[in-house]
Amino acid sequence: MTAAEAFRIVVGVDGSPESRRALEWAATEARLRHGTVHVVTAWQHPAVVVGYNDDLDRDPDTYRSRAQRLQDDALRAVRVEDVDITGEVVQGHPAAVLLEASHEADLLVVGAHGYGGFTGLLLGSISNQVVHHAHCPVLVVKPRHQARL
Template structure:
């Protein structure tokens, strides 16, 4: 990181306990480094059986993601660091990698659920570790906070 540049942390939040622990870890790290946090909530509507799906079901997935994201922003607003965010439709792992382009650090939970397909069984954290262009921190729920 060049002198005068702000340390930029991207964190994935899907509403699961481990993603909320990742958010807290990212906020703690940003405080220690006088950095900023960018929260990414990505959602993917599953195509199962009827490929067309129902428009209201698709909309409900998006609404759920926006609600999860709003709650993450609310929690982060009390952290005393600059926080930005985005909600995006698409595969969570790819959305996080895109958002983390040029970031100093990517933070993800070890296992997601939060009702979003693609955040199951640690597939997103595994993909991030193997493909991100910046360092990746994987946080378990119940993990200790950064101490400063």
């Protein structure tokens, strides 16, 4: 990164509360670093075997549209001034899409679903893959857990 380039944060958003927290964190960090945020939402058209999954919509545009709506909702919810936030909806497996996006990032931010107890120490499959294979540093935003009194 040169002095003329802004610090670029890529954040994966899937519509979950955890991914929205990741977006909020990324936007706040970008403001502090005078950087930019690029939101990536991945979607997949499920493989369908004839005779199975008859209730699934087979139109790929349905899945792309749903992903776009999830991303639009997340972008409307984030309120950080003076931050350039762009979005992109990409077809593919979420981990592969985020790994590709990490080539152009200074930092990749993802949310992780927490399960509490011992399993809460573990990362989800997507965050685990990007932590181990991204082309830039990765920050995993875990859910807040209330303290037990």
